[in-house]
């Protein structure tokens with residue numbers, strides 16, 4: 001990562017030299033989109049060296065991004081947008097397993113399996129500083145069986 005200083009990464013290092021390094025993101029992935037689907041759910045593991053919160057997600061590939069959690073409401077699983085998600089120091093937080101995930105809304109083009117989806121996470125440290133972490137998510141082939149339920153929920157947003 002550090003060896004490749006593309007223009008975008010350089011900008012981050014200049015803006016937040018110490019802090020971009022304090023957050024590690026691994027196993028980021030999304031599913032390829034089905035025809036007509038314009039949202040993408042991203043799963044990943046994020047670890048911050050210091051107490052912080054995940055406060056945003058954005059991508060040039062979509063109009064907006066949200067942090068989502070799944071909650072039971074009257075026996076029905078629903079998604080709710082979170083303003084922030086706590087990232088306790090040195091504790092890996094996995095978005096995906098527990099129903100939390102990142103959602104890109106208004107995709108500008110379909111996600112194709114095998115390509116990469118660039119996006120950025122906005123992390124706010126408890127000392128008030130913020131950092132932007134650029135990540136590439138792997139795009140996995142569409143799994144229609146397990147994705148149908150998720151898409152259904154998003155149509156009800």
Ligand SMILES: [Cu+2]
Pocket residue numbers: 041068079101102103154
């Ligand atoms: Cu969602």
